[in-house]
Amino acid sequence: MNTKVNLAGVELKNPVMTASGTFGSGEEYSEMIDLNRLGAVVTKGVANVPWPGNPTPRIAETYGGMLNAIGLQNPGMEVFAKRDIPFLKQYDTKIIVNVCGRTTEDYIDVVERLGQEPVDMLEINISCPNVKEGGIAFGQQCQSVEEITREVKKHAKQPIIMKLSPNVTDIGEMARAAEAGGADAISLINTITGMKIDVNRRTFALANKTGGLSGPAIKPIAIRMVYQAAQAVKIPIIGMGGIRNAEDAIEFILAGATAVSVGTVNFWNPYAAEEVVSGIEAYMKKYQVEDIKDLIGAVR
Numbered sequence: 001m002n003t004k005v006n007l008a009g010v011e012l013k014n015p016v017m018t019a020s021g022t023f024g025s026g027e028e029y030s031e032m033i034d035l036n037r038l039g040a041v042v043t044k045g046v047a048n049v050p051w052p053g054n055p056t057p058r059i060a061e062t063y064g065g066m067l068n069a070i071g072l073q074n075p076g077m078e079v080f081a082k083r084d085i086p087f088l089k090q091y092d093t094k095i096i097v098n099v100c101g102r103t104t105e106d107y108i109d110v111v112e113r114l115g116q117e118p119v120d121m122l123e124i125n126i127s128c129p130n131v132k133e134g135g136i137a138f139g140q141q142c143q144s145v146e147e148i149t150r151e152v153k154k155h156a157k158q159p160i161i162m163k164l165s166p167n168v169t170d171i172g173e174m175a176r177a178a179e180a181g182g183a184d185a186i187s188l189i190n191t192i193t194g195m196k197i198d199v200n201r202r203t204f205a206l207a208n209k210t211g212g213l214s215g216p217a218i219k220p221i222a223i224r225m226v227y228q229a230a231q232a233v234k235i236p237i238i239g240m241g242g243i244r245n246a247e248d249a250i251e252f253i254l255a256g257a258t259a260v261s262v263g264t265v266n267f268w269n270p271y272a273a274e275e276v277v278s279g280i281e282a283y284m285k286k287y288q289v290e291d292i293k294d295l296i297g298a299v300r
């Protein structure tokens with residue numbers, strides 16, 4: 001049985017990775033699951049300098065999911081390189097670093113700095129709905145998606161994954177723009193902009209007013225978008241949005257994803273990522289699937 005997948009020249013032992021921002025760099029989770037079992041760990045977004053994030057409250061539970069407006073709080077590149085990369089290097093899993101920035105120069109700064117580090121791929125977050133500049137501002141127009149992809153690609157030593165926003169009208173167009181700019185892969189979906197009002201306090205549940213919706217509630221939208229992106233481009237796709245178990249992951253793979261990221265579920269089931277790996281193996285055995293590649297995009 002072969003569970004290996006190839007993401008732009010990087011071979012993963014299986015298609016299961018973690019979704020940025022829901023797993024730290026795996027330190028806490030490593031006490032509960034074996035990181036060696038995962039295809040890759042995707043880190044929380046890192047910027048060139050520390051970011052404090054948004055004021056609190058910045059998370060709220062919703063039916064079938066959660067809203068967050070963390071605002072990409074992170075310790076900055078220097079601390080990250082000293083602390084998180086050596087931690088992850090202890091494991092036999094690929095390291096994918098999620099990169100955030102406010103300007104094109106910010107992204108380039110981080111990407112160039114990461115060029116000197118032993119990381120396998122870079123995931124460029126141009127789709128965070130919770131930061132005013134940068135983030136989603138880059139991710140909602142085709143032309144800017146293509147331009148930022150081209151600029152980042154020029155400076156990147158590792159293959160780049162462009163992380164797309166679902167807060168757009170035509171996801172196929174965005175996927176094509178990333179591909180035209182030279183992206184090695186795309187990942188989707190980031191969170192969907194939402195709002196919750198606290199009726200007792202008669203105010204917004206989040207200090208930021210709006211936040212990004214994630215979790216099982218968004219899965220059908222994510223599946224539809226992965227399918228549409230897979231019809232639009234040839235580069236590999238990493239699918240995510242509401243995955244809870246292996247069945248959900250396989251749905252993404254059948255829709256066209258080469259790999260999948262396990263996100264919000266980590267907060268209520270820290271064993272989920274490893275369970276998805278075992279569950280995919282069990283599914284392949286049950287249906288006598290010799291090679292996982294036979295499942296990728298099998299539903300057209």
Ligand SMILES: Cc1cc2nc3c(=O)[nH]c(=O)nc-3n(C[C@H](O)[C@H](O)[C@H](O)COP(=O)(O)O)c2cc1C
Binds near residue numbers: 022241262
């Ligand atoms: C608390 C939280 C923090 C997140 N931080 C990041 C981040 O730093 N960079 C990023 O690209 N996506 C970030 N995301 C988005 C997730 O990686 C993922 O795209 C999204 O949550 C959908 O997957 P899920 O429904 O399985 O969580 C974050 C999501 C959550 C819930």
